[in-house]
Each structure stands twice: as structure tokens, then as C-alpha cells.
Amino acid sequence: MQGTEEPTSQAAAYTPTDRTVPTRSAERAAYDKELVHAILDEAYVCHLGFVRDGAPVVLPTLFGRVGETLYVHGSTGSRPLRMTGQADPGLPVCLTVTHVDALILARSAFHHSINYRSVVVHGTAYDVTDPEEKRTALDALVEHVVAGRSRDSRPANKKELAATAVIRLDLNEVSAKLRTGGVNDEPEDLALAHWAGVVPLRKGYDAPISDPDLAPGTEVPAYLADL
Template sequence: MGSMTAPAPLLETDRTKLRRAAGRGSFDRDLANSILDEAYIAHVGFVVDGTPRVLPMAYGRIGEDLYLHGAVGNAMLKASISAQVCVTVTLLDALVLARSAFHHSMNYRCVVLYGEALRVDDADEKRAALDAVVDQVVPGRSSEARPSNDQELRATLVLRLPIVEGSVKVRGHGVVDDPDDMELPVWAGLVPTVLTTSPPVQDEAQAGSGLTPPSPDRLVR
């Protein structure tokens, strides 16, 4: 696709159709990608014996595919091969303090993806996927660290979820209180939240090496 081609929107289906607060929802792929690229952790839902399981996982994105990984013995991942999963990535942006308890809320950006997770067997795709997972943590990091060797690759299960069926939901506005409450003597407003990093702490085994950590600009999302 040429760079002038608008990306295909996420697919609206019965399970991605936005029902509650539909005004907060969209199927915009660029918006979905921006959320996926900013976060560190996905919450991945599986069904085991008919009951739900939700686990936090690292992930990486390459174009229109999202990749998960884990040890080949990981029971949850193994159970997800060719099974339906739900991958949800959420960023918290603000606490919303209203005059009424009822209108308290949070500002957030959230992507929910659905689909069949496919096992990645191709060695090149597997390497690229694992690089993406490392680069999700710090951009460019995969080209600095020792690459995975064949043994490590064999020990790793990689799943691909095509980013097709999904939706985005964003609350990004201020306090909404009832007209009757506007004059109440209760402070109302937003408390912005952001995930920040503190200065890197070097492995003591490396003390005196002169090696330097990734520059701060690479740690800002």
C-alpha cells in the first residue's frame, strides 16, 4: 500500500459494535495503533473450560499484526493456538473528579481486539516478532541486545493476532456534572495521570563498565 492510502478501519462486528457511550468509540486504525504503540502491557483474555482467564502480557506490533510470546510450555498460550482471544490495551490519562459521586470517572484510551491467535512457525517472522516485542519496551533496543539464538527461538512460542476485528474507546473530556450540581461547593476537575520512568538503575555486575543506558528521549512515550 502506498503511504497515501488511508489504513483500513477496524472491523465492526457484533462483538465490537459500541453500545454504551458509543460517542467514545471508533474504529480508527491510526488511533488504535497509537494506543498500542504507547502502552507496555496487554491484558489477554482466553477461555479455558468455558471460563474466562485474563493475563497481562508483553506484546509487539508490526504493521497490522500484533504478536504475543511466551515459553513453549506456557499452558495458556498453548491453549490459545488457533483459538479466539481478546487483547485489550488500556492507557489511563486522568482521574475525573466530579461534584457528584455518580459522575466520577476516568479518562482513558483503550483498544479491544478480537480474533484467532495463530502460531508463528516461520523463523524469520518469529525473529521479527520477538524484535518487535523488545522494541515495544524501548524502541531500537532489539538492535543493541544480543539476538536470540536458535535454542532460545525454539523455546519461545509466538502467536500472531491480525489487527482486524476490534474497536477503540476514548474518554478524553472534562467533568460532566448535572446542571443542579454546578454550584455545589465541591472541587471538580481532572487529575492527569501518566506513566513515567525514573533514572535507569544499572546492573551492579556491570559497574564501572562505562556503558550508558538508553537516552531519556527513548524512554518517553
């Protein structure tokens, strides 16, 4: 789950815009690129929003990152991919990623919350037509699931490439939003006899389950131990 960092000396933060400054809890917003990349890279799916017939549509989908560009792929028949290919000059989208880190149980119902880290990307999605960029994007999508995996699988063949649409979304108008820390109850509620505290969510992996038809002698690869 690692994007490929470009070895350039770009600005370290995204420039806030009207759309990326929240109307509330602005102190939770962040624009640091490294932080944004880390939140994106840790997520298996994003939620891609677009407008169809005037109404919003939000679909979960896999994605990959190469430097300051996100890639989403899908069947050439899938709606957002097809719509991007037909849109000129591209499809307005909003791509959002969220991690829930802990439950915050306050003494007051009002102050119940969660600790989370999210990234919201506003922008325009463009169809990727260059074969080289398409291959790079597909590698990034596989690397996003498990780092090291793209070199340990059969690359897409011509037929598969033709059946796959890829869209790109550049990271320009981007913000992270985070809640960390503990319970924020009102001072006058501290003496109440309700338990309050933080319940951290634990994330991990169970042991890999090998496909029953593995070629003889194929072992679980070492890079899965790094997950």
C-alpha cells in the same frame, strides 16, 4: 515502543462489527488505525483473554506490533501459548490495552469517572511456526519495550528460540474507546459546594539503574533518553 508501519495504502479505519460497537457511550468509540496503533504502542502490557474449560481467563503479557499484526510470546509451557499451538484453527482471544489518563471528580458520585484510552482486539490467535516470522516477532517485542533496543542486545539463539512460543493476532476486528475532557455534572448540581475537576496522572521514568556487572566502559545508551 514503535510498531513498524507498512508503507501500503490500506484503509485508514477498521470496519465496525457487532462486537466492536459498544452498547453504550458509542460516541466514545473510534476505529481510526493510527489512533489504535498509538494506543497499542504506548502500552507495555496487554490483557489477553481466552476461554479455558468454558471459563474466561485474563492474563497480562508483553506484546509487539508489526503493522497490522500483534505478537505475544511466552514459554512453550505457558497455557495460552500451548493452547494456541494445540487449537485448530487457532484460539479465540480478546486482547485489550488501557491507559488511565486522569481522574474525573464530579460533584455527584454518579458522574465520577476517569479519562482513559483503550483498544480491544477480537480475533483468533495462531501459533507462529515460520522461523523468520518468529525472529521478526521477537524483535518487535523488544522494540515495543524500548525503540532501538533490538539492535543493542544479543539476538535469541537456537535454544532460546526453541523454548519460546509466539502467537499472532491480526488487527481486523478492533476498536478504540476514549474518554477525554472534564466533568459532566448535571446542571442542577453545579451550585453544590463540592470541589469538582480533573486530576491528571503523570507518567515518566526514573533514571536508569545500571546492572552491577556491566562490562567495563558500557554507558547508558542514548535511546533511553528518548523514553
